[in-house]
Structures are given as structure tokens and as C-alpha cells.
Amino acid sequence: MFRTVALLTDYLAQESLQRLQDEFVSVLRMPIRICAVDGEPLTRPSAAWSDKADEAADVLDEPCARVHHADLPIELEGETLGRLVVGPRDDVPAETPTSRHATRLLQLMANVIARRWNRQKILRTRIAELATMYRLTAEFAGRRDLQTVLNLVARTVRDLLKAKACAIRLLSDDQRELVVKAVSNLSDEYLRKGPILISESKIDREVVLEGKTVYIANMRDDPRVLYPAEAQREGIVSGICAPMNYRGRCVGVLRVYMGELYDFDWYERSMLQAVAAQAAAAIENARLDEEAERGAELQRAMSMAAEVQRRMFPAEAPKAPGLDIHATYIASLALGGDFYDFHDFQGGNLGVAVCDVVGKGVRASLLMASIRASLRAHAANIYELSEVISRVNRDLCADTAISDFATLFYGVIDTRNRRFTYASCGHTPPLVVRDGKCRQLATGGGVLGIDPTFTWRHDSMILRSGDVLLIFTDGLNEAMNFQDEAFGMARVEAAGIEAARPEQTAAGICRHVLWRMRQFTGLQTRLDDLTLVVIRVL
Numbered sequence: 001m002f003r004t005v006a007l008l009t010d011y012l013a014q015e016s017l018q019r020l021q022d023e024f025v026s027v028l029r030m031p032i033r034i035c036a037v038d039g040e041p042l043t044r045p046s047a048a049w050s051d052k053a054d055e056a057a058d059v060l061d062e063p064c065a066r067v068h069h070a071d072l073p074i075e076l077e078g079e080t081l082g083r084l085v086v087g088p089r090d091d092v093p094a095e096t097p098t099s100r101h102a103t104r105l106l107q108l109m110a111n112v113i114a115r116r117w118n119r120q121k122i123l124r125t126r127i128a129e130l131a132t133m134y135r136l137t138a139e140f141a142g143r144r145d146l147q148t149v150l151n152l153v154a155r156t157v158r159d160l161l162k163a164k165a166c167a168i169r170l171l172s173d174d175q176r177e178l179v180v181k182a183v184s185n186l187s188d189e190y191l192r193k194g195p196i197l198i199s200e201s202k203i204d205r206e207v208v209l210e211g212k213t214v215y216i217a218n219m220r221d222d223p224r225v226l227y228p229a230e231a232q233r234e235g236i237v238s239g240i241c242a243p244m245n246y247r248g249r250c251v252g253v254l255r256v257y258m259g260e261l262y263d264f265d266w267y268e269r270s271m272l273q274a275v276a277a278q279a280a281a282a283i284e285n286a287r288l289d290e291e292a293e294r295g296a297e298l299q300r301a302m303s304m305a306a307e308v309q310r311r312m313f314p315a316e317a318p319k320a321p322g323l324d325i326h327a328t329y330i331a332s333l334a335l336g337g338d339f340y341d342f343h344d345f346q347g348g349n350l351g352v353a354v355c356d357v358v359g360k361g362v363r364a365s366l367l368m369a370s371i372r373a374s375l376r377a378h379a380a381n382i383y384e385l386s387e388v389i390s391r392v393n394r395d396l397c398a399d400t401a402i403s404d405f406a407t408l409f410y411g412v413i414d415t416r417n418r419r420f421t422y423a424s425c426g427h428t429p430p431l432v433v434r435d436g437k438c439r440q441l442a443t444g445g446g447v448l449g450i451d452p453t454f455t456w457r458h459d460s461m462i463l464r465s466g467d468v469l470l471i472f473t474d475g476l477n478e479a480m481n482f483q484d485e486a487f488g489m490a491r492v493e494a495a496g497i498e499a500a501r502p503e504q505t506a507a508g509i510c511r512h513v514l515w516r517m518r519q520f521t522g523l524q525t526r527l528d529d530l531t532l533v534v535i536r537v538l
Helices: 014-028 100-142 146-161 202-210 228-234 266-312 361-379 385-399 488-499 506-521
Strands: 032-035 070-076 079-086 165-171 177-184 214-216 239-246 249-257 323-330 338-345 349-357 406-414 419-425 431-434 437-440 459-462 468-472 530-537
Touching: 014 032, 014 100, 032 100, 070 100, 079 100, 146 165, 146 177, 146 249, 146 266, 177 249, 202 214, 202 239, 202 249, 239 266, 249 266, 266 361, 323 338, 323 506, 338 361, 338 530, 349 361, 349 468, 349 530, 361 385, 361 406, 385 406, 385 419, 431 488, 437 488, 468 488, 468 506, 488 506, 506 530
Parallel strands: none
Antiparallel strands: 032 079, 070 079, 165 177, 165 249, 214 239, 239 249, 323 530, 338 349, 349 406, 406 419, 419 459, 431 437, 431 468, 468 530
């Protein structure tokens, strides 16, 4: 493999080399030059050199002035970085040997230069690595796509450690397997080698369960490695696995592979752990962003569905002769299971329906729409009120599960003679307030959607001027306060009687009943939808 030749000037500026040379010459009184590997001088002759070499003999036991000629390599870990050249003096033959003591001093000088070069190299390398870490952190902060973050981590770690390959495995949802999510320079064949189960991999158990960074000196003969043959075919030798921890929880493992025997030093291990921690935080942030985006999409869909559901409610109460009508619907969630509806029939008949579907949310809203459509279809073509309800029930039983049911109160007012015909399908009994007293309208039968053979009875009454009809769902009478006490039918009746004053409108009666309910519940969270229809007979 091609190897770049290291030079002294890679990490030591010529000014620094010149200062070192000048200091050596000034102290040791030798004509020293620092040269490149090929002998080309990298410095100028030092001004401190003079021909008074004999003065050095008074200073040193074995005079350095006796140095005639020397050429020593400046080496580091077997690699020649440059040369240290001394002399020759004009008055001494070049072949005259240099003293042993002087040679040792020169070797010491060469070592000083090599060590200084190495320190500068390490310093610059660490600065470059820290700069990469900084850029990586900035990249993490700016990325929101999870796969992009994973690919960036794998690629950057490989480049940072000059590794053969890098892989990121994240824990599966059941926390039993490490699944490959991103790689850099690993073949598809190697990735298909087989699963990494936590229960079978001793290395990964230490990493995931104990939070340790695990070093593998040689993956080809380490008994902890699950797939040594595959590692050999891939050209992988040494490796290291670091836990990707986020807030004390391991989310995956960062693996780095070398193509030769390699021992990671403490700095590389520390840096890898830091990158793994940063990557874990970035991965979790990306996951949270994806979840937030999915949540936002779901919220947009819910908002659109809620808008469609709101359009199913009458835009305003009908104007019927002799009647003042007002209706209110309060949903506990964006989508609810309550609905009210009015049917304007020929001949002066007005149908009114209030329904409460089991549950809340999307499921309840779909059932609500189905019941509303079925009721409208059958009520428009069938006169017998009990038969209308029976057909709605059969439709619901045919299209839904046994757990999907609903309560319904449906009635028709003949505005010409004020006859009110009604039936209750397991619904909270409506109230008729008359002369300061309440009457419950409970005639009917069971709830809708349980049994297609159910039948219902209906009843009728003549409404009188001043009567107030309250039709509501159990979100009113079952509203809870902070003591877990329900508002109750008695309080609903009392509020209705209190509100049914001759001068009060249907809207005013509705507001008064709801105000009494809110006085009782306070700021307690609403747990159910609430529908209230008030019909005042003029």
C-alpha cells in the first residue's frame, strides 16, 4: 500500500528548526545543520558558530570541538524524518572519526527534534480530531432525518479513526437483537452473515447491558466473535465496540473495524465513546422528530376529520312554528361519538335525534356517522317510529362488532297539534319540565347494535305552552367533580326547573344548565362528550 513519506517540515516550521539548530550550536559549539532526508539543508548556518572550538574543551570532559564530521538520521518508530549533519571542519580531514561522547550528544539532539516533531504531530492530530468532533456535533444538531444521521456517523467515525470499516447496529423493538442500520465500507455479503442476538453475543452483552467499550484484538481467533470466518473473508482484524447510550439507556452499538492488528489508545477510545454518545443523542432526537412529524400529520388528519364531523351537525337550530330550539355539543376530544340532528318532514313534522356512541375518538366518530346516515335514510321513508329504529339497529349490527353499540333518543313533533312521539334506545332519559316538575321520557328499549332482533316501543304526549324539553347525553349527568362525585340526574332536573322561567329562551336555558354543571365540576377535566338539546314550547 502506498505510504506518504513524513517530513520534518510537516509539523515543524523552518523557523522552529532554525531556533533549535541555533540553540544546539550556541551550547555545543558545533557546526550543526538540520537537513531533509535527502541531505538538503532545511536551515541556514548558525551565526553562533565560530572557529574557537578549543573553548568548548574547557567546558566538556570530552571536547565537542573534536567533532570532525557526523551524519545522523532523525528517526521516529523506524521512520527517517530528516538528518542531523555536523562539519566537516576545513582544517580536519573528513574521514577523521568523531568522538564517542560527541556522537551520543548528537544522537540526543536528533531524539529531541524527533520527539518535538511527534508532539506537534499529536497536537495537530488532536486539534483536527476535535475540529471534526465539533463539525460532527454541528451536523448532528442540523440533521433531522434518522437514516441521514446514521450514515453520517458511520462515515465520519471511519474517517476519524482511519479505520477499514464502521457499522451501526440499533436495538430492535423487543431489545433482543442488534439490527444493522448504517455501514461504511462493509460488503453486502458480510452484512448477510447472520443475526446478532444479545443472548448469543458475549461482546454485545457487555456493551449493551454493562455499558462497556469492548476491544477485540483479532476477530479471526477471538472466541467471543460469532462469525470469525466471515470477518476473515472481509479482511477485518482488530475491532472495537462502543455503547450508544442516551440518558442511561443503550440504543445501539457503534462498531469500528481495522484491516490489521491494531491497539486503540486511550484517546481513540475516549473519542469513540464521545462520538457514540453524541450519535445516540442525535439518533434519539431524530426519532423524536420523526415521531413529532408523524404526530403532526396525524393531528392534521384528525383536524380535517373533526371539521368533516362538525359539518354533520346542523349549522343552526330549525325554525319551527310554536317552538324555540337550541342545541350545544361539547367534545372531550377532537373527534367525538355524540351527535344531534333534526329532520324536517312534510306536513309540519320535526324529527329530533340525540345519540351517544360507545367510546371516543376516531372509532366513535365513524360509528356516529354511520348511525346518522342510517337514521336519515330510514326516517325519510318509513312512518312508523319503532320500525325506523329497528332498521337502524339491524344496519349497525350487520356492519360492526358486538362491542360497538350506541344509545339513541329519537322523537317526532307534529307542530300542528304538538304531539310528541318518541322512543329511547337505552339512552339517558330526557326531561320534560312542566309546572315546576320534571318528567322522564324512558319508553323504548335496549341499546342499538347488540342484537338485530331487538324491538322498541314508542310513546307519545301532547306538549303544552311553557313546556321545556331537555334531551342530553350522559356527559351532562355523569360529569365529575374533583371528589369523583357525578353531577347526577337530580341536579340536572333542579337546573332545568330553575332555568325554565317564562321569560327565558331555549338558548338561555341551555346556558344555565351548563353553568350549573360547571359550577359543580369546577376545572375538572371533561371525560366524555356532552350534547344538550333544549326545546321550549311557545
